[in-house]
Amino acid sequence: MMNRINLNSLGALAAGLVLASAPFVSAHAENRCDVPRIGGEARACAAAAQGPTELRRFVERTRGIYGFYYWDYAPHAGPVATVAPAPEAAKLASAVAEISNASAAQ
Numbered sequence: 001m002m003n004r005i006n007l008n009s010l011g012a013l014a015a016g017l018v019l020a021s022a023p024f025v026s027a028h029a030e031n032r033c034d035v036p037r038i039g040g041e042a043r044a045c046a047a048a049a050q051g052p053t054e055l056r057r058f059v060e061r062t063r064g065i066y067g068f069y070y071w072d073y074a075p076h077a078g079p080v081a082t083v084a085p086a087p088e089a090a091k092l093a094s095a096v097a098e099i100s101n102a103s104a105a106q
Helices: 001-023 040-050 052-061 091-106
Strands: none
Touching: 040 052
């Protein structure tokens, strides 16, 4: 009888841990508006399409109804442009020296 109670408790604890961790490990779209939505989420995506000010107004106005967060629907910034790395100083100096030597020899 005692083993059965401990086994049931262990099973309930394991199930609770799995259910509690599910939101943290579930797959998310990069932006919630990338997939079709219905109801309040569709309205939030429509507000996001109109711009950040409209989305903020919608989220603040319907906070008590839907409980949405601004950053869940705000469009994410694209990748930052990277700057090409500068050429190595030694290579550049040797190339300049070669060019100046070649022009001096002519």
